Amino acid sequence: MKQRVLEQVKKLPLSSGVYMFLDKKGRVLYVGRAVSLKKRAINYFSKNLEPRLKEMVGLAKKIKYRKTETILEAIILEANLIKKHWPKYNVREKDNRSFVYLIIPKTDYPRPIIVRQRELQKIFPAKSRIFGPYQSFSLLKSALRIIRRIFPYSTCRPFSGKPCFDEQIGLCPGLCLGRISKKDYQRNIKNIRLLLSGQKKRLLKKLEKENPEKAKSLKYLQDVSLIFKEDIxxxxxxxxxxxxxxxxxxxxxxxxxxxxxxxxxxxxxxxxxxxxxxxxxxxxxxxxxxxxxxxxxxxxxxxxxxxxxxxxxxxxxxxxxxxxxxxxxxxxxxxxxxxxxxxxxxxxxxxxxxxxxxxxxxxxxxxxxxxxxxxxxxxxxxxxxxx
Missing domain, CATH: 3.30.420.340 (UvrC, RNAse H endonuclease domain)
Structure with a gap:
């Protein structure tokens, strides 16, 4: 069975994406992301594999994958698939409380907040939109910074009358100076929610009508900095x-x-x-x-x-x-x-x-x-x- 999966791995593309190991009943055992699907997946057949993953590979009968255009999409897709399947060997990889989540409160001028599993208990789901679980705090932080370049949001004090540092470098839409309306600010937040939900195609279609320039920025999004967070x-x-x-x-x-x-x-x-x-x-x-x-x-x-x-x-x-x-x-x-x-x-x-x-x-x-x-x-x- 292991040899059969290895042969499947050898046929994987070199592009970025997400892979899933499945058992004989088709249940998802593990979900992972990769800069290069083939290169990453082949590592699961090395001699120095940790016991937990060696056990997982021994149970795997098939590997499935989904290519993504960017590393950012792979990070988002990985989180959504983990949330959907809650794979046994992803959960065993971490203390359940150490998964990372992104919280977007339902307020007039919200800002995304990164929290760990143990902190979720302090957040009321009815008053927030929760995305995750993500595997890495630092990777999510870098991804959020890339998203913010296209859909800026504020972390400063609203209407303070003084420009914050982020406003000067294009990451804040100028809420500190009152330069953005509630409607436009909420539109940016809605776009972030769509992207994090894995609805990039729907978002692009929406932006092509509302803001072609942002649609172009999203379509040709450059996330090379995320590659350097990967082990290459x-x-x-x-x-x-x-x-x-x-x-x-x-x-x-x-x-x-x-x-x-x-x-x-x-x-x-x-x-x-x-x-x-x-x-x-x-x-x-x-x-x-x-x-x-x-x-x-x-x-x-x-x-x-x-x-x-x-x-x-x-x-x-x-x-x-x-x-x-x-x-x-x-x-x-x-x-x-x-x-x-x-x-x-x-x-x-x-x-x-x-x-x-x-x-x-x-x-x-x-x-x-x-x-x-x-x-x-x-x-x-x-x-x-x-x-």
Whole structure:
């Protein structure tokens, strides 16, 4: 039976999602989430598996899975499935009181509150909407921060007349200053409830009518920071991503651009432009090499954990050699627009990096597009910024 389940696991996709181990009667034994379904599930067949999980795998007859577009969706789906099935081996994994829940009180201007199981007894369900159980306090906190960027809510004192810190960084809708009506505030809270209930499709349809911009933000939600909460080995240290592109107008005023993403979010304060000085006109490859070489002369700038370039195999091979000459051991990825945005890697790239890149491809595409937009805008305006 164990071998049969292992064969099923080997056929799982590498995408993010939720998996469920089922017994011979079809009962759910365990629910888990994964950045990579196949990679995570295969770990249940290792020799060092703890006794509780070894027992669970021994009883399992089948593994089912559901792919998700984002890690955030996987976290939400996992919680909803645990609540629905209350699997034996999820419950045994934790003291029943240590599960984490999200409470949204039924008030005029509520704010989501994270509580543990033992604290739920202090909350009256009739006066609150309860979501969970979630497996991790820190992961839920990070997920909530991502949600708040799309649907801001307040944690400050309403109508105080003084802007709170969150209002200044876009996480508070300005309740402290009276800038949002009760109706609009409640709409944000309702949208959060829909998302946490696993009704993303319904929410998107609703937003496309009410607020197309928010619909777009939700559809292309970037949750790479949640990946780094997962156990993905050495790649969990990735924090800074730098994307590079070259733009020019018929060979005139060539400009190189560096876009910087921190924990999956664009940090425009760290974007940089490079006026091409030495590379021949219309030679984007040499221009890109010049940008890379000049960038790494700036020892005061933080080093990237990952470099992204707009290009295919020729560009990757050339820039990889440039990095090697500079004695820089930094992961490098290319995106080939001529092959439908296929990811391109140097030879001998580790499998773990390739899997991570596929999982964060949305962020990589955004970084590529940002670098292109930034360089094109500068080239068109013939800005002469030197670094």
């Amino acid at each position: 080995g050495s790649m969990s240290k990735i924090n800074r991503l730098e994307g590079y592109d070259i733009s020019h107008l018929t060979g005139q005023e060539p400009i190189g651009a560096m876009a910087v993403f921190i924990n999956g979010q664009a940090d425009k304060s760290q974007y940089r432009l490079f006026k091409i000085k030495e590379a021949p006109k219309n030679d984007d490859l040499r221009a890109l090499a010049e940008v890379i070489e000049r960038r790494f002369k700036h020892l005061e700038w933080p080093k990237p954990d990952l470099i992204l370039i707009d290009g295919g195999r020729p560009q990757i091979n050339y820039i990889f050699q440039i990095l090697k000459n500079l004695r820089l051991n930094i992961p490098l990825i290319g995106i080939s627009k001529f092959k439908k945005d296929q990811l391109v890697f140097p030879s001998k790239t580790k499998k773990s990096l390739k899997e991570l890149a596929q999982n964060i491809k949305g962020t990589l595409l955004r970084a590529r597009n940002e670098a292109h937009r930034f360089s094109l805008k500068a080239s068109r305006s013939q800005r002469k910024i030197k670094y």
